[in-house]
Amino acid sequence: MKFAVRSRPAPTLPGVHGPARIHRRTATLLGRLHAGDVAVLDHVDLDRETAQALVDAGVVAVVNAGPLISGRYPNLGPELLVQAGVVVVDQAGAEVFERLRDGTDVRVDAGIVHAGDTLVATARELTPDLVRSEMAAARSGLAAQLESFTHNSTEFLRREQDLLLHGHGVPETATSMAGRPVVVAVRSHGWEAELRGIRPFVREQRPVLVGVDKGADALAASGHRPDVVVVTATSDDLPSAAVLRKARDVVVLVECGAPRNVTEQLERMGIRPLRFETTATTEDAALLLAAAHEPALIVGVGMHATLDEFLDRRRSGLASTFLTRLKVGPDLVDAAAIPRLYDGAVRPRHLVGALVAGVLAVAAAVSVTPVGQQWVDDATPVVSRTTSDLIDNVRGILP
Structure with a gap:
């Protein structure tokens, strides 16, 4: 009698995985990237604009043949990639372009680049602490x-x-x-x-x-x-x-x-x-x-x-x-x-001003009509009597 044997899933290897997208010219590579790719390039002193394009493309890792921070000036690209959670390794060597083919599934772990069971390159992983240290050194050489x-x-x-x-x-x-x-x-x-x-x-x-x-x-x-x-x-x-x-x-x-x-x-x-x-x-x-x-x-x-x-x-x-x-x-x-x-918001004073202007406009329009004229004529004696009574009352109060 044979018993069914449950197959165990293959252990997941550490690091990040994805198809390699390879090109020495960064501008050409950016147009071919998709979410989940591993970008393999050769870009010295990666700037922030290019780094943002890599993040927007959704890459999981960046493998650079040369140094991403040469020390000539404090370039902002590597810091942006690291902050975005992208695994970044540099100084992988020019041989990485010969050992990898476009579309090959690769794994990047602790600075080591693998293609299946084959070791492709031993590189340097850029951590937040390392990026800060490299940037501080680069700022000292700006003269x-x-x-x-x-x-x-x-x-x-x-x-x-x-x-x-x-x-x-x-x-x-x-x-x-x-x-x-x-x-x-x-x-x-x-x-x-x-x-x-x-x-x-x-x-x-x-x-x-x-x-x-x-x-x-x-x-x-x-x-x-x-x-x-x-x-x-x-x-x-x-x-x-x-x-x-x-x-x-x-x-x-x-x-x-x-x-x-x-x-x-x-x-x-x-x-x-x-x-x-x-x-x-x-x-x-x-x-x-x-x-x-x-x-x-x-x-x-x-x-x-x-x-x-x-x-x-x-x-x-x-x-x-x-x-x-x-x-x-x-x-x-x-x-x-x-x-x-400038936020374009309507504030209370704008509403009050519009309301007052509207009331004055309506009053001016009505006052020139026959009905408006009659209202003014009827209201004039009342206003006069009220004013006269008010003056008499004030005189009676005063000594």
Whole structure:
């Protein structure tokens, strides 16, 4: 007689599991990620914007071939990943790209990367304490970076002086911005909360909405239609074709003297983009575009300008951001400040004022009618007698 034997489930191995998504170019990899993936990349000094894109994609782990924090400056990406609960390992070595195939199921545990029973790489796991220590060390070496920044700013000003000082080269959009508030949206850290915070402002003030790269998709996902979309001709991170087609203006950044066919990708979608020749970043070009059309106000969504955030940006774009902020400074307001200054709420004094104005308007309208005239004539003797009696009473009281 045979007895049924209950099979025991295989023991669950420690660590996180997921299919590996591999590419040396981070921008290309971001477009292929799905929830539960393990991102394998080679990105030195991971910035916060890229880290936020990895978190938004839902990756469970990040394996980096080189160091995520080189120590040259305090980049904010690793800290964001660790805080979001993503397992992060770096210094896995360039061999990880040869030993792994895209889609292979991998396991990451305590800095060790496995593919099945095969040891792929021994790396360093970034813990919160280690990230804080590395960031503190990086901040101590900022002098050299600031010196380089000064040189880059001078070079950028030399190249773009006509644009920065006189607004030359800015395309003329079909969307009118003169005298109107303009909202420039970038899909970056904290953009969702900022868009929610300015809903009353957008609803009542009807500003011009400018989407920068994927910021146009962010506006559309929040129920808004971007009026202007600003993209880079060579970008792998274009907004969706539907959003681009609905926009009234699509402005594409190209290098000075770039050939006409550089915008061919957009033209194949049935879009006739406006060329904007500049070496500024897409975000900064959108601000300069808005400022050149003399808006009443520019509200920046997803833009941050603390010292750490400036240093965390791409090194090539740091001078562009700094000088652009100086150019548009008097007109630029961070979206995080809008709910503190403007909430669109109706207060009691507004209701009282409206009620008094309404009563006065009705009284004035009635007083010019025959019925109103009769009321005034009937009320005049009564008011006169009441006033006379009141005066006599006061005289009787006084000695």
